[in-house]
Amino acid sequence: MAVIKLKELSEKEDRLTGGHRMCAGCGAPIVVRQMLLAIDEPVVIANATGCLEVATTIYPYTAWKMPWIHSAFENAAATIAGVESMYRSLKQQKKLPVDKDIKFIAFGGDGGTYDIGLQSLSGALERGHNFMYVCYDNGAYMNTGIQRSSSTPFGADTTTSPAGKAIPGKQQNRKDLTKICVAHNIPYAAQASPHNWKDLMEKTRKAMSLEGAKFMNVIAPCNRGWRTQTNDAIMLSKLAVNTCFWPLYEVEYGVTTVNYAPKKNRRPIVEWLKPQGRFKHLFKPGNEWMLAKFQEYVDDQWRAVVKLHNEAHPADQIDPEEGKTW
Amino acid sequence: MPKKVAMTGNVAVANAMRQINPDVCAAYPITPSTEIVQQFSNFVADGIVDTVLVTVESEHSAMSACIGACAAGGRVMNATSANGLALMWEMLYIASGNRLPIILSCVNRALSAPINIHGDHSDSMGARDSGWIQLYAENAQEAYDNTIMAPRIGEHFDVRLPVMSCMDGFIISHSIENIELLDDKQVKDFIGPYKSNVPTLLDINNPVTMGALHLQDYYIESKRQQHEAMKKAKKVVIDVGKEYGKFSGRTYGLFEEYKLKDADIALVVLNSAAGTAKVVVDELRKQGIKAGLLKPRLFRPFPYLEVANALKNCTAVCVMDRADSFGGAGGPLFTEVRSALYDLPARPLMINKIYGLGGRDLGLEDVRKVYRELVKLAESGKAAKLYEYITVRD
Ligand SMILES: Cc1ncc(C[n+]2csc(CCOP(=O)(O)OP(=O)(O)O)c2C)c(N)n1
Numbered sequence: 149m150a151v152i153k154l155k156e157l158s159e160k161e162d163r164l165t166g167g168h169r170m171c172a173g174c175g176a177p178i179v180v181r182q183m184l185l186a187i188d189e190p191v192v193i194a195n196a197t198g199c200l201e202v203a204t205t206i207y208p209y210t211a212w213k214m215p216w217i218h219s220a221f222e223n224a225a226a227t228i229a230g231v232e233s234m235y236r237s238l239k240q241q242k243k244l245p246v247d248k249d250i251k252f253i254a255f256g257g258d259g260g261t262y263d264i265g266l267q268s269l270s271g272a273l274e275r276g277h278n279f280m281y282v283c284y285d286n287g288a289y290m291n292t293g294i295q296r297s298s299s300t301p302f303g304a305d306t307t308t309s310p311a312g313k314a315i316p317g318k319q320q321n322r323k324d325l326t327k328i329c330v331a332h333n334i335p336y337a338a339q340a341s342p343h344n345w346k347d348l349m350e351k352t353r354k355a356m357s358l359e360g361a362k363f364m365n366v367i368a369p370c371n372r373g374w375r376t377q378t379n380d381a382i383m384l385s386k387l388a389v390n391t392c393f394w395p396l397y398e399v400e401y402g403v404t405t406v407n408y409a410p411k412k413n414r415r416p417i418v419e420w421l422k423p424q425g426r427f428k429h430l431f432k433p434g435n436e437w438m439l440a441k442f443q444e445y446v447d448d449q450w451r452a453v454v455k456l457h458n459e460a461h462p463a464d465q466i467d468p469e470e471g472k473t474w
Numbered sequence: 475m476p477k478k479v480a481m482t483g484n485v486a487v488a489n490a491m492r493q494i495n496p497d498v499c500a501a502y503p504i505t506p507s508t509e510i511v512q513q514f515s516n517f518v519a520d521g522i523v524d525t526v527l528v529t530v531e532s533e534h535s536a537m538s539a540c541i542g543a544c545a546a547g548g549r550v551m552n553a554t555s556a557n558g559l560a561l562m563w564e565m566l567y568i569a570s571g572n573r574l575p576i577i578l579s580c581v582n583r584a585l586s587a588p589i590n591i592h593g594d595h596s597d598s599m600g601a602r603d604s605g606w607i608q609l610y611a612e613n614a615q616e617a618y619d620n621t622i623m624a625p626r627i628g629e630h631f632d633v634r635l636p637v638m639s640c641m642d643g644f645i646i647s648h649s650i651e652n653i654e655l656l657d658d659k660q661v662k663d664f665i666g667p668y669k670s671n672v673p674t675l676l677d678i679n680n681p682v683t684m685g686a687l688h689l690q691d692y693y694i695e696s697k698r699q700q701h702e703a704m705k706k707a708k709k710v711v712i713d714v715g716k717e718y719g720k721f722s723g724r725t726y727g728l729f730e731e732y733k734l735k736d737a738d739i740a741l742v743v744l745n746s747a748a749g750t751a752k753v754v755v756d757e758l759r760k761q762g763i764k765a766g767l768l769k770p771r772l773f774r775p776f777p778y779l780e781v782a783n784a785l786k787n788c789t790a791v792c793v794m795d796r797a798d799s800f801g802g803a804g805g806p807l808f809t810e811v812r813s814a815l816y817d818l819p820a821r822p823l824m825i826n827k828i829y830g831l832g833g834r835d836l837g838l839e840d841v842r843k844v845y846r847e848l849v850k851l852a853e854s855g856k857a858a859k860l861y862e863y864i865t866v867r868d
């Protein structure tokens with residue numbers, strides 16, 4: 149695979165143009181633009197209902213310079229499966245309008261992927277369509293006004309898991325969707341983050357080079373929902389990785405590789421929680437247990453993925469506790 | 475040469491699909507439509523068709539995959555019943571709103587609850603406002619013929635709408651009849667290659683955005699276009715039905731009139747029950763009673779002017795509904811027909827019977843009773859009950 153060079157990227161045309169109407173500082177379009185820049189082939193996109201879909205295609209405008217379809221909320225995977233099936237059919241019958249190698253991607257938010265779209269995603273992964281599903285994970289139903297999803301972190305104050313007097317925010321830990329996708333034994337599943345554009349783009353390229361169903365889960369900070377500054381998206385995605393809340397790893401044909409392990413700079417989870425208004429109540433006296441519980445969850449998840457890495461790479465062992473200074 | 479063969483309604487429809495040879499078929503099993511997909515799977519497995527079969531994990535995904543596939547630029551088919559159609563409900567509107575001429579074979583079955591697997595029209599009637607063209611069939615031959623005509627209707631550039639082709643579950647889907655299959659080549663020539671009048675998703679040189687957000691400033695124009703397309707479908711249905719008749723010997727229109735021209739009393743009834751009613755009409759005619767029948771074929775768009783014209787000389791009409799519209803002013807077919815007759819200078823007297831829900835048999839005696847009631851109604855000018863259940867325990 150060709151190495152990704154910044155100079156080349158700067159000369160490439162954006163496939164998602166500026167002037168779309170996502171909020172200032174939103175992580176999702178950054179993720180989408182980076183990923184699409186990494187792909188040289190023509191791409192057809194299916195987009196689940198959500199912020200990305202709504203804000204980029206307000207008729208009669210569109211920000212997409214490529215074939216794009218939105219059909220509903222819970223079915224981006226099934227929709228792109230239909231597109232890809234038609235591509236295979238027409239290719240076999242030599243009836244394609246343009247006979248080129250075309251790639252297929254579905255984009256969905258965490259609500260459209262972890263929750264309502266889980267069944268259609270699972271079906272499409274199992275059937276092995278040649279496509280990639282990308283979840284831009286902002287940790288809540290943002291488009292409808294910040295309701296909790298099964299990706300929302302423990303403790304978060306959302307409009308349907310408010311930090312109230314009796315119940316201090318969301319009481320459940322997140323669902324591990326990446327693991328669920330890995331359990332489909334697909335060729336490739338990965339987690340990535342927009343602050344590490346090189347890693348994100350290399351993963352995208354690798355995924356696109358493999359036949360079959362691929363899945364990528366990409367953290368996409370939302371300053372409205374997370375209640376942070378508008379210029380915090382990259383800082384917060386970086387901290388999510390350095391606190392090990394969002395480990396960067398990939399599973400290629402069943403082999404788990406942790407792509408980045410914070411060595412000297414592993415940060416305690418409070419550093420990621422503190423700048424976010426949705427976790428403000430966790431820092432109130434009496435809620436120390438919540439911070440402790442959150443840290444424990446992060447540690448467990450991190451150790452689990454490192455264990456898988458270490459089992460797969462005897463010559464490249466990672467110490468999960470390294471750099472843990474608190 | 476066309477040949478007569480004995481087969482079930484489902485096998486007949488599966489054979490129509492084989493002859494149409496769609497590019498993609500996405501489907502999910504549900505009684506009584508399952509057999510269509512099973513038969514068709516054999517055609518795929520044996521390499522008899524070019525179709526890519528997408529064995530999705532639900533009907534919602536079946537229709538979603540059909541939408542993606544059709545938007546990608548090809549012919550797409552699918553079959554379902556009852557709960558399957560209900561689960562697709564959201565996507566039915568999205569298919570028609572995006573003007574995708576998907577073909578769906580609906581093998582009519584009662585909706586749950588209580589769960590039931592037999593034929594009534596609650597499923598397709600529930601989808602009557604979803605923007606799909608709806609064709610109904612009395613028997614396996616008509617179901618086969620409608621399936622072959624469906625792509626020509628839906629894909630017509632004046633129309634571009636999805637088509638639902640309905641037949642009664644079990645009564646037709648699982649009964650063996652002698653039907654006439656066309657030659658494969660006749661079907662191929664008749665339907666022609668799939669064409670699109672808008673850029674498709676695989677036309678990468680003309681990137682298209684499909685399914686954009688239409689707010690207050692555009693949504694209603696989009697719906698208006700759909701409305702106009704639906705209106706235009708009527709003429710296309712007539713034209714295609716005539717053209718079909720030329721080589722098959724079976725011409726189709728908007729509805730079938732059975733001894734209706736000089737009828738005093740008439741039934742309006744869909745699908746297989748029309749066969750039963752025709753027997754009774756013949757009996758009554760022998761007794762000198764001027765009975766007739768109107769069997770709608772095209773329910774969406776509803777040809778209300780033509781229906782009114784066909785019934786205008788009747789004194790009394792009973793509309794038979796195999797579905798209820800709970801709390802409405804009658805069953806779905808009744809309200810439609812009654813509204814169609816409103817503008818007639820002299821309106822027939824009208825009553826409505828809800829019959830055969832969940833596959834309850836409609837016997838000759840049940841139909842005789844209805845006609846006897848119509849005779850009385852025509853004489854007295856007064857209906858005992860506007861809207862009631864028959865074929866039901868009291
Ligand atoms: C079947 C259905 N249920 C609910 C909705 C309402 N809805 C639209 S977008 C959305 C939230 C999307 O959240 P997510 O997938 O996390 O994406 P985000 O908006 O955060 O980008 C919801 C609940 C819908 N459009 N369709």
